[in-house]
Amino acid sequence: MSNFSSSQLRLCSRPTIVHKRSIDILHDPWFNKGTAFSMTERDRLDLRGLLPPNVMSSQQQIERFMADLKRLEVQARDGPTDPYALAKWRILNRLHDRNETMYYKVLIDNIEEYAPIVYTPTVGLVCQNYSGLFRRPRGMYFSAEDRGEMMSMVYNWPAEQVDMIVVTDGSRILGLGDLGVQGIGISIGKLDLYVAAAGINPQRVLPVMIDVGTNNEKLLKDPLYLGLQQHRLDGEEYLSVIDEFMEAVFTRWPHVIVQFEDFQSKWAFKLLQRYRNTYRMFNDDVQGTAGVAIAGLLGAVRAQGKPMIDFPKQKIVVAGAGSAGIGVLNAARKTMARMLGNNESAFESARSQFWVVDANGLITEDRANIDPDALPFARKVKELSAQGLRSGASLEEVVRQVKPDVLLGLSAVGGLFSKEVLEALKGSTSTRPAIFAMSNPTKNAECTPEEAFSILGDDIIFASGSPFKDVDLGNGQIGHCNQGNNMYLFPGIGLGTLLSGSRVISDGMLQAAAECLAAYMKEEEVLKGIIYPSISSIRDITKEVAAAVVREAIEEDLAEGYRDMDARELRKLSQVSIFALRRDMWIHLFIWMIICGVDLIVRMSYELYNCICSRIISAHTHNSTGYTKDILIGNLTLLDDCNHLNLSDVVGTRVTVLC
Ligand SMILES: NC(=O)c1ccc[n+]([C@@H]2O[C@H](COP(=O)([O-])OP(=O)(O)OC[C@H]3O[C@@H](n4cnc5c(N)ncnc54)[C@H](O)[C@@H]3O)[C@@H](O)[C@H]2O)c1
Numbered sequence: 336m337s338n339f340s341s342s343q344l345r346l347c348s349r350p351t352i353v354h355k356r357s358i359d360i361l362h363d364p365w366f367n368k369g370t371a372f373s374m375t376e377r378d379r380l381d382l383r384g385l386l387p388p389n390v391m392s393s394q395q396q397i398e399r400f401m402a403d404l405k406r407l408e409v410q411a412r413d414g415p416t417d418p419y420a421l422a423k424w425r426i427l428n429r430l431h432d433r434n435e436t437m438y439y440k441v442l443i444d445n446i447e448e449y450a451p452i453v454y455t456p457t458v459g460l461v462c463q464n465y466s467g468l469f470r471r472p473r474g475m476y477f478s479a480e481d482r483g484e485m486m487s488m489v490y491n492w493p494a495e496q497v498d499m500i501v502v503t504d505g506s507r508i509l510g511l512g513d514l515g516v517q518g519i520g521i522s523i524g525k526l527d528l529y530v531a532a533a534g535i536n537p538q539r540v541l542p543v544m545i546d547v548g549t550n551n552e553k554l555l556k557d558p559l560y561l562g563l564q565q566h567r568l569d570g571e572e573y574l575s576v577i578d579e580f581m582e583a584v585f586t587r588w589p590h591v592i593v594q595f596e597d598f599q600s601k602w603a604f605k606l607l608q609r610y611r612n613t614y615r616m617f618n619d620d621v622q623g624t625a626g627v628a629i630a631g632l633l634g635a636v637r638a639q640g641k642p643m644i645d646f647p648k649q650k651i652v653v654a655g656a657g658s659a660g661i662g663v664l665n666a667a668r669k670t671m672a673r674m675l676g677n678n679e680s681a682f683e684s685a686r687s688q689f690w691v692v693d694a695n696g697l698i699t700e701d702r703a704n705i706d707p708d709a710l711p712f713a714r715k716v717k718e719l720s721a722q723g724l725r726s727g728a729s730l731e732e733v734v735r736q737v738k739p740d741v742l743l744g745l746s747a748v749g750g751l752f753s754k755e756v757l758e759a760l761k762g763s764t765s766t767r768p769a770i771f772a773m774s775n776p777t778k779n780a781e782c783t784p785e786e787a788f789s790i791l792g793d794d795i796i797f798a799s800g801s802p803f804k805d806v807d808l809g810n811g812q813i814g815h816c817n818q819g820n821n822m823y824l825f826p827g828i829g830l831g832t833l834l835s836g837s838r839v840i841s842d843g844m845l846q847a848a849a850e851c852l853a854a855y856m857k858e859e860e861v862l863k864g865i866i867y868p869s870i871s872s873i874r875d876i877t878k879e880v881a882a883a884v885v886r887e888a889i890e891e892d893l894a895e896g897y898r899d900m901d902a903r904e905l906r907k908l909s910q911v912s913i914f915a916l917r918r919d920m921w922i923h924l925f926i927w928m929i930i931c932g933v934d935l936i937v938r939m940s941y942e943l944y945n946c947i948c949s950r951i952i953s954a955h956t957h958n959s960t961g962y963t964k965d966i967l968i969g970n971l972t973l974l975d976d977c978n979h980l981n982l983s984d985v986v987g988t989r990v991t992v993l994c
């Protein structure tokens with residue numbers, strides 16, 4: 336017999352009235368069921384796309400939480416270079432969920448310490464463990480199950496404006512392979528850098544995961560996996576999902592920029608060709624990496640005490656012919672060709688400077704089923720014997736015979752530059768050979784700086800994709816470890832494109848970004864072996880890169896202007912001094928607005944803050960942290976000299992300023 340009266344029963348079965356919708360529900364601990372929301376509930380509450388696609392039972396949710404809790408102790412000590420990396424990530428992530436503005440303040444002020452936590456290398460560990468780490472969702476998930484729904488579900492995202500999307504399909508996360516839906520961590524990490532380095536408004540960024548399944552058998556068998564448990568879609572089916580996604584986001588936000596990230600090379604090039612002339616998009620692994628590598632390669636030439644124009648004489652061995660390797664090879668060949676006269680024969684002769692080794696050894700023209708993207712770099716069979724080489728030669732053999740100036744790794748194989756390979760590089764004809772161990776995360780680096788310096792001696796250039804500490808060479812000298820990572824370019828490429836209002840991202844804009852990075856390092860730094868800036872100057876380099884991209888977009892007549900600044904005004908800017916242009920960027924770089932109820936929080940530069948302060952009605956210190964102030968905004972029409980800021984809607988409101 337039940338103890339309930341019939342009126343109590345009626346009460347119990349009464350539906351809960353949910354006044355909230357969409358993300359507000361997920362952020363309300365009273366209503367939130369997280370991944371346990373059924374598809375019907377997701378549709379009725381405008382939640383489709385705001386959660387990973389796999390609907391979980393509450394028992395599964397508990398199991399996932401417990402499994403993560405048990406793993407915590409082991410995994411918190413699993414960080415590649417920092418034993419507490421994962422624990423730090425959790426703490427920062429919790430801060431993000433409580434107070435986003437403070438999160439970015441902490442990140443910006445401590446970028447050197449926390450970039451390796453929110454970005455490479457720790458982000459790799461985060462993606463690997465995402466099922467356990469998942470708490471509050473960030474970003475959107477578009478899955479194969481959402482076909483036909485994307486055009487409407489894109490409106491479930493709460494922000495009216497989105498400037499930057501970073502999208503992945505999770506198929507090649509860093510050098511960690513197919514991580515399926517867990518790859519969303521990489522989109523989140525890249526966008527954290529967009530906010531920290533380029534000052535993009537955090538309310539206008541959108542991390543996206545397109546879940547078309549996974550071919551990772553471990554994940555397919557894991558009952559707690561958050562993604563679709565099916566093999567990846569392929570061919571036309573795959574393309575139709577990505578097409579639908581692109582159409583949906585560009586319909587809602589026609590001016591958005593979409594950065595493709597960590598797509599397996601099989602699709603990376605095809606998607607780039609498919610969309611780059613129609614949409615504002617780029618592929619960071621192909622194009623961002625290429626620019627960063629070019630800047631580093633030119634730096635390596637300067638570090639030998641030679642002029643950059645000597646670059647076409649460099650012999651370069653590349654290990655890895657995937658999206659990143661081929662991207663770098665194409666860009667390096669074009670750069671050489673430009674230096675050699677920019678004609679057909681220059682382009683042809685530049686080709687002979689490269690030797691490409693992949694999982695099957697040296698790539699030569701006689702290879703069966705050769706990847707068409709690698710074909711232009713296949714060595715001619717008739718020249719092999721003269722070089723003491725053969726089809727499929729090992730990396731060690733190639734290095735020994737070629738005696739290259741540069742050994743560049745984008746293979747995702749940790750330790751590939753073994754003792755034997757580095758010993759072979761001792762025969763290099765360069766006065767200062769360069770080693771680029773660019774694969775991520777840390778354990779996938781082709782070699783460590785210690786290995787390189789100890790085998791090859793002090794007079795080398797070393798760069799790695801993930802951060803390593805400089806090496807004490809024991810004679811009062813420091814072996815400098817450069818971080819050659821596309822983070823030095825993608826925020827500036829995105830920001831420059833945004834500010835220019837260019838409809839597409841041209842080769843010229845990417846080239847301008849790379850040249851800007853190459854020119855950024857001073858002669859004396861380069862001669863010391865410092866060929867990339869330090870992460871602490873990422874805001875500054877981003878500003879420079881963005882300015883270069885804007886200038887090139889204007890030059891190519893692609894710029895259509897941004898917000899209040901039309902193309903004509905932009906063009907005028909190109910004629911004034913570069914300083915004025917930078918000042919303008921500075922303001923855009925540092926301002927963002929977060930609408931909080933009726934009040935606004937404004938994050939801005941000191942420069943702009945001072946400008947506003949001279950016109951405020953009242954100001955008082957808001958809290959004890961010393962960097963937050965409440966001000967009452969006066970007549971903002973006086974703000975004309977704070978170029979292009981339309982703050983008129985904040986007149987008379989209380990504004991919290993974070994300087
Ligand atoms: N530093 C950076 O800014 C940066 C940028 C992009 C990519 N990456 C890193 O580069 C790596 C590769 O990325 P991708 O997108 O090109 O991957 P990918 O899977 O498309 O390509 C990997 C390539 O390495 C080759 N390879 C595998 N084993 C090899 C071996 N033993 N010897 C030589 N080559 C071998 C494969 O045949 C393939 O051509 C990843 O670790 C990624 O994190 C770094």
Ligand SMILES: O=C(O)C[C@H](O)C(=O)O
Nearest residue numbers: 455509597620775820821
């Ligand atoms: O994410 C990074 O750190 C660089 C690059 O995009 C990569 O895929 O490794």
Ligand SMILES: [Mg+2]
Nearest residue numbers: 509596597620
């Ligand atoms: Mg990447």
